[in-house]
Amino acid sequence: MLQVHEIRAHKDxxxxxxxxxxxxxxADIEAVLSADETRRATQAKxxxxxxxxxxxxxxxGKLFQSGEQQKANLLKEKTTQLKETSKQLQEELNTxxxxxxxxxxxxxxxxxxxxxxxxxxxxxxxxxxxGDIPTLNTEALPHWELAKKYDLIDxxxxxxxxxxxFPVYKGKGARLQRALISYxxxxxxxxxxxxxxxxxxxxxxxxxxxxQLPDKEGQMYHVTGDDLYLIPTAEVPVTNLFRGDLLPHxxxxxxxxxxxPCFRREAGSYGAHVRGLNRLHQFDKVEIVRIExxxxxxxALDGMVEHVKSILRDLKLPxxxxxxxxxxxxxxxxxxxxxxxFSTAQDRWLEISSVSxxxxxxxxxxxxxxxxxxxxxxxxxxLNGSALAxxxxxxxxxxxxxxxxxxxxxxxxxxxxxxEMIS
RNA sequence: GGAGAAAUGGCAGAGUGGUCGAAUGCGGCAGUCUUGAAAACUGUUGAGGGUCACACCUCCGGGGGUUCGAAUCCCUCUUUCUCCGCCA
Numbered sequence: 001m002l003q004v005h006e007i008r009a010h011k012d013x014x015x016x017x018x019x020x021x022x023x024x025x026x027a028d029i030e031a032v033l034s035a036d037e038t039r040r041a042t043q044a045k046x047x048x049x050x051x052x053x054x055x056x057x058x059x060x061g062k063l064f065q066s067g068e069q070q071k072a073n074l075l076k077e078k079t080t081q082l083k084e085t086s087k088q089l090q091e092e093l094n095t096x097x098x099x100x101x102x103x104x105x106x107x108x109x110x111x112x113x114x115x116x117x118x119x120x121x122x123x124x125x126x127x128x129x130x131g132d133i134p135t136l137n138t139e140a141l142p143h144w145e146l147a148k149k150y151d152l153i154d155x156x157x158x159x160x161x162x163x164x165x166f167p168v169y170k171g172k173g174a175r176l177q178r179a180l181i182s183y184x185x186x187x188x189x190x191x192x193x194x195x196x197x198x199x200x201x202x203x204x205x206x207x208x209x210x211x212q213l214p215d216k217e218g219q220m221y222h223v224t225g226d227d228l229y230l231i232p233t234a235e236v237p238v239t240n241l242f243r244g245d246l247l248p249h250x251x252x253x254x255x256x257x258x259x260x261p262c263f264r265r266e267a268g269s270y271g272a273h274v275r276g277l278n279r280l281h282q283f284d285k286v287e288i289v290r291i292e293x294x295x296x297x298x299x300a301l302d303g304m305v306e307h308v309k310s311i312l313r314d315l316k317l318p319x320x321x322x323x324x325x326x327x328x329x330x331x332x333x334x335x336x337x338x339x340x341x342f343s344t345a346q347d348r349w350l351e352i353s354s355v356s357x358x359x360x361x362x363x364x365x366x367x368x369x370x371x372x373x374x375x376x377x378x379x380x381x382x383l384n385g386s387a388l389a390x391x392x393x394x395x396x397x398x399x400x401x402x403x404x405x406x407x408x409x410x411x412x413x414x415x416x417x418x419x420e421m422i423s
Numbered sequence: 424g425g426a427g428a429a430a431u432g433g434c435a436g437a438g439u440g441g442u443c444g445a446a447u448g449c450g451g452c453a454g455u456c457u458u459g460a461a462a463a464c465u466g467u468u469g470a471g472g473g474u475c476a477c478a479c480c481u482c483c484g485g486g487g488g489u490u491c492g493a494a495u496c497c498c499u500c501u502u503u504c505u506c507c508g509c510c511a
Binding site for chain 2: 050076246375
């Protein structure tokens with residue numbers, strides 16, 4: 001959520017920045033400012049009324065103590081009107097706050113200056129690429145066929161037990177997946193991230209805190225019986241660990257990693273590109289989260305990018321890094337780098353990580369602040385990224401490492417797998 | 424699931440209708456003393472809104488109510504603890 005007082009101070013800058021998202025927000029911004037105006041005016045009136053009635057109450061108290069009952073009763077009558085007024089003003093204030101909040105909730109984060117203009121994924125900017133794309137022979141198979149051939153993943157069984165998009169991993173497929181999770185967690189821990197195991201269901205407040213609500217209401221599985229949401233990413237529970245905190249600046253940065261399954265309804269996104277592991281309702285992901293001093297957040301973002309690079313180098317997968325354009329940027333992000341692995345057999349790029357700086361957008365909702373060296377309280381910057389998302393990495397490995405004799409296991413994973421080859 | 428107890432500032436812990444944003448202790452910060460440190464002493468030390476700055480307003484788990492006035496009384500929800508039952 002954007003900060004009102006910032007919008008008040010830099011109205012035009014906000015309108016301009018949002019244009020990069022293809023959004024003409026001038027009317028919305030005006031609405032915010034006028035709602036804010038109303039809120040403050042109402043607040044001031046209410047405060048005045050309460051101040052007056054506080055004065056009366058104190059006087060009445062004194063009168064009672066000195067035994068001047070009659071005078072006290074006289075004053076009491078005076079307060080009835082004030083009570084009525086303050087009750088009314090309180091209601092007005094509540095609606096004013098609600099109006100303002102709803103307007104603010106609807107506004108996305110403002111893009112960082114380096115975000116390229118653009119409307120969709122075609123306008124994303126490739127900023128880096130690395131790794132050789134293997135030349136496969138003509139019998140090369142896409143991963144869903146390899147999965148079947150070597151009995152690694154059973155999609156039909158998942159349909160039977162739950163439904164489409166809930167694959168069942170088995171044998172060496174399950175083992176390879178577990179190996180990847182362990183390897184990612186170890187790698188992240190070595191880089192200084194503290195490992196967490198967190199709940200896979202979150203309450204509404206948490207989902208609002210990181211911005212999944214109200215923006216992505218339909219994307220999450222909602223457990224209505226207990227009013228909880230299945231997490232779409234570990235970002236939600238992990239970041240919310242710190243919701244409401246006021247951290248000493250000496251504790252920054254806070255760095256976390258965690259493995260969780262992720263649940264996404266993916267409503268309406270069926271089609272040609274969702275075969276196999278490409279798009280699932282349940283998948284595994286290892287996430288990294290950083291809580292940073294605002295002055296350091298972009299350094300930290302670069303560091304996260306380098307970290308993810310090193311994982312992909314370890315795995316020897318060909319990949320590229322995109323800087324998302326304004327139109328493709330997520331609601332809460334100021335700057336996002338997407339990592340894509342080239343899937344040779346499918347001849348297309350698969351997104352396997354998304355690394356973002358949210359600046360104060362989440363922190364504002366989370367009320368997550370730090371106390372600066374001079375004793376002032378400020379919002380932190382939050383960042384997160386996948387390191388990494390499992391299914392498409394698995395797809396990339398299966399497809400790029402296939403040989404006529406079977407699938408080779410990337411060297412770094414052999415100790416975790418306990419085998420070198422799937423055949 | 425049943426019965427009972429509790430929730431107060433960074434922590435511990437007083438406060439049962441007015442002068443309480445809240446005693447006291449610990450911790451934190453600043454100072455005195457000291458070559459420096461410790462100890463001792465002195466001062467200071469919650470958050471949000473609002474204002475140019477003050478004033479002022481709000482907050483004692485959340486929400487609602489009684490009252491001129493609520494940390495304190497009532498209702499409700501949540502959480503924690505103890506006991507019982509059940510159980511990976």
